[in-house]
Amino acid sequence: MSSFLLRQVKLTQPQFALMLQYQCRVEASTSSSASIVQHTPVVLDNTKPPPPLDADRMRMHPRIGNREIVGYGLKGKPEYFDLVMFPCPSIRWEADIPAIAELRKKEKGDWKQLSVEDKKKLYRASFRQTFEEFTAPSGVWKWTMGWTLISLAGLIMAYDAWRRVAYNIERPDSFSDEKLKKQLQYHIAARQGPMTGLSSKWDYETGTWKK
């Protein structure tokens, strides 16, 4: 649920957490129709006895699917993460489908035989994003600046509207035409701006504006 207004806020209520967990489970079994092959000696073959269940597998494999647990990770939990501080997560990113299993076999041989595409596929099977990708700038600052300025403008406009409504601003009567004319006569009589301003344009002998 990515909302337009609350872009950076993660929703962590229990219902949403459950929704996300369910989505994790659905997405974790990435190969729907192909048969799954494990990289470790555990091969999921239902003619053989089931693999020995340890506590991690019992708890985590419903969540992570058939992905291989390869390390300690962050806190010992078999979860995937892309972090700069901890380059190696505890599980691979993708489950071992037969295409990847073949590549793994090839990987056991000479690495010079692997082509660049093979190496890239292997990398993407173990990791979701490269370092460059998850450290790339996100550009959120533009969104932040935009909304800051918009909300600032909105607040100022709202304040102005409230002032007009609440204080019902009227103009004083000195803005009427006769009063303004009177004011101009007073200014000219008092010689305001005699050199370059108002009164310099008034001809005092004839009593009119200068031509």
Next chain:
Amino acid sequence: MALLFRSTLIQLLTKTTRPMLMTMASTGRRNMSSHSKETDEEFDQRWKAYFERPNIDGWDIRQGINHMNRLDLIPEPEIISACLQACRRVNDHSLAVRYLEAIRYKSNAVSKEVWPWILQEIRPTLNQLGVSAPEDLGYDKPELALKSVDDM
């Protein structure tokens, strides 16, 4: 150079071969912290021995990589080579690339000249094992534009 706390020191002692730390007399260098009195060479030797164990497995390599990444240093090229050899032993090429990417990121935070030097120093190992540097795979620029985890 290495500020190691006691708990991680003990952790590593139980994993590495013993004779490293006990009998070496520290020559000359004094550390700021009172915890470890270890020289740079001892540190390098210890980590090299850790990665050069013949029966190391993927779990320990990842543990070592994660731990060393947390320390306030960039590993020496010999340690990097030892780790790449260990990756070769467990047949995991992507792990080697990931490790190189981590070092590249860290060294770029220091200066633009560190990473080319490191690459040049470990180029013999890369050629010998057939490991691709991140640049060879095109991973020095972002390739996919996936949604960030924080936006989901």
